Amino acid sequence: MSLQFLWYIPNQAEPGHRGDDVVDNHNSLDTLTSHARALEEHGWGGALIGTGWGRPDTFTVAAALAARTTTFQPLIAIRPGYWHPANFASAAATLDHLTGGRVMVNIVSGRDNLAAYGDSEGDQSHRYARTREFMRIVRRLWTEENVTYQGEHFSVTGSTVVPRPVVRGERRHPRLYFGGASEAAERVAATEADVQLFWGEPLDDIAERIDRLKRLSDRLGRELPPLEFGLRVTTLVRDTTEQAWADAEAKVARMAEGAIARDPNRHAAVGQQRLLRLAARGEVLDDNLYTTPGKFGGGGAGTTWLVGSAEDVARSLRKYAALGITHFVLSDTPYLPEIRRQGERLLPLLTAGRPA
DSSP, rough: OOOOEEEEEESSSSOOGGGOOOOTTTTSSSHHHHHHHHHHHOOEEEEEEEOOOTSSHHHHEEEEHTTTTOOOOOEEEHHHHHHHHHHHHHHHHHHHHHHHHHEEEEEOOOOOOOOGGTTTOOOOHHHHHHHHHHHHHHHHHHHHHSSSEESSSSSSEEEOOOOOOOOOOTTTTTEEEEEEOOHHHHHHHHHHHHHEEEEEEOOHHHHHHHHHHHHHHHTOOOOSSSOEEEEEEEEEEEEEHHHHHHHHHHHHHHHHHHHOOOOOSSSHHHHHHHHHHHHGOEEETTEEEEEEGGTOOOOOGGSSSEEEEHHHHHHHHHHHHHHEEEEEEHHHHHHHHHHHHHHHHHHHHHSSOOOO
């Protein structure tokens, strides 16, 4: 199976995300468009656009960028409590139709300021039961007509989405990406997701999770095509191994200067807790997985970094691919220069079949 390489677009109200150096008009349409067009020009398939209350609306940003590009694929992060499934299915199908089938969707069930937009979080089991219904209804609305579904959290009656998503080859609708490391999350992924995204964990940990999800899919009677797997991680790439590690350590030192002492696990989700615990196993795991950033405020994909020359990082990513990872969402800051650097130096080692 071919590998897919995506980037990350910082959909943030405030500048300086993870050390990005753009301040003026950092989130203007022109600035974000420059990122999306640079991705097209440098071999990337598209980009994940994050979601959360207090950020610009992700779907609106994705639609605007899609209108200004030709091949850029937005991986649109959305929350089931923010959208009703029928409203979302219609909006996404319309954008997919208008862009010729470029839409991808990342379903997010983690914490957010839910009360700010009239949602109620409930406990973890409630959130993931709702997410399961959301994904099931959306998929049916994309692939069936006159859909009726009566669930605990959502319902639709005689619902048909027009226009339909683009059907091309084996693609029946936009792919549904999903993340989460808790037992409840993995049960949703095993039965409802198209792609399970992992954070940057060591190879053995990823291998164990892939195996567990495959066995869980079989046990739960998955009715969809086999679950695919993706990796969301920071990649710090420089001309030489030595320069990469010098820059990584300098970056962490700057993070440490601004860090506030806190319990890193206090509000962390299960997947984030797994990442934070990696530091206890060593500062560098496998060949070049750097765990120290997590001690000083690195969160999500910023908790662990793959560090090295383009050859070093490509070699590591190929090892993840050998485990079954086929979707990669990479990033580093400053975002725009790194789109170009890694597009020119890292991607050719991964997409041209050359040994790393």
